[in-house]
């Protein structure tokens with residue numbers, strides 16, 4: 139069996155589907171670009187029939203990232219003609235494209251969710267895969283909840299999909315229920331017993347409800363699966379999916395055991411993780427394997443002593459091999475634009491002149507306050523730039539006073555998109571509250587803060603601090619609102635800020651989130667006006683979704 143394992147990244151589909159992980163189009167595009175740099179084989183860019191926004195994201199990624207030497211661009215679709223058609227249209231611009239269609243096969247799902255018989259499910263699989271193959275040569279089929287399906291019926295379902303032309307058979311443990319031994323046995327059983335199994339690629343898709351997603355994926359690979367579906371930072375439905383970085387580094391670090399390889403450039407893992415974290419607003423825990431801030435930090439004296447004598451004593455892989463650079467002293471305040479651009483490019487990022495100039499300005503601000511700016515500081519600025527919408531308001535100045543005897547007070551100066559200057563002061567329960575109240579007085583858009591997280595990116599007293607926030611439109615009095623309490627149609631806006639002063643970083647993050655909300659509102663108004671004007675002409679895209687504005691779907 140071939141030793142190459144394809145990496146199928148579903149950060150933009152299964153990952154983005156998780157509560158609080160929704161991304162804007164420009165963020166999805168930036169993540170897709172970085173996934174291509176990382177070297178993933180397939181990007182599952184979204185679920186085109188779920189909403190016009192999802193369709194547009196998949197279509198844009200197909201156009202911009204789906205080049206002949208780039209990754210395969212894949213879209214998800216339920217096993218219906220309308221979904222498959224929408225998917226085929228969305229991925230059409232990609233040089234290499236795949237339709238991924240799925241239907242549940244467990245009795246629990248068939249009986250309670252789909253309310254169809256096993257025989258009807260087999261018929262639907264046959265029609266869906268046949269139809270998908272008539273539109274695209276590369277078709278993946280997933281028997282959803284395979285992990286809890288009757289093994290003999292699962293064989294039948296997979297057999298029908300292969301006979302109808304599926305080229306990849308993805309076997310999801312949708313609810314993260316199986317143990318590694320069981321998952322391995324399930325994949326082996328299918329490979330050994332389903333007619334035509336030798337002509338197709340088997341794939342793993344494991345959820346982390348019992349913390350076994352990575353172990354199960356690797357067990358599936360040992361049984362003969364040659365594609366792993368995973369996400370950056372392990373984001374995804376509920377407890378998440380198998381984490382790409384863990385699967386890839388297990389295969390690489392234990393290559394003598396697995397005797398397998400992937401096409402991933404592991405030095406791009408950390409930049410990708412940071413970008414996804416910034417775009418989703420979901421922080422990576424410090425102890426997270428491979429990409430956590432402490433993954434390569436040696437605190438205990440005995441460990442430090444060992445590592446200084448020989449890193450092999452406590453390190454099974456180097457920080458550099460996953461892009462967690464050990465390079466501490468890179469640039470300072472005297473560094474020029476040229477050196478800065480070179481370092482940004484060496485770190486694997488490319489920017490146009492306007493973005494680079496903005497980034498360089500931010501770098502100078504940090505370098506003025508901090509002796510050395512290292513790679514992690516630069517990466518933090520890069521992800522901030524990637525998530526920066528065209529600002530409706532620009533934060534010019536933040537001043538605050540607080541202390542044990544003082545009433546926290548803040549003054550904020552901002553300019554709006556027309557160049558008007560606004561200055562407001564406010565008091566609060568703490569300096570962040572005071573700054574946010576002053577900003578609210580200027581922006582005049584009621585929001586509720588759902589999440590507020592502070593992270594020190596680099597060590598030491600002059601560390602750069604990053605703040606990520608999540609807000610939802612409208613004030614909810616009386617109770618603490620959490621992500622889980624939101625209605626499906628309520629949009630969460632994420633903001634990200636980086637500064638050596640943590641209060642200023644908090645202000646930047648808040649303004650960043652408010653700008654996204656205001657920008658989306660402007661776009662919505664623009665779209666409404668355009669569609670009112672064009673109400674007599676029915677466009678093709680409107681036809682496609684007019685009958686089924688599905689909203690976000692849960693799969």
Ligand code: KIV
Pocket residue numbers: 152240280282283308310311312313343345693
């Ligand atoms: O977990 C799951 O079953 C899925 C399928 C749609 C592949 O995400």
Ligand code: ZN
Pocket residue numbers: 152310312343345375693
């Ligand atoms: Zn899934």
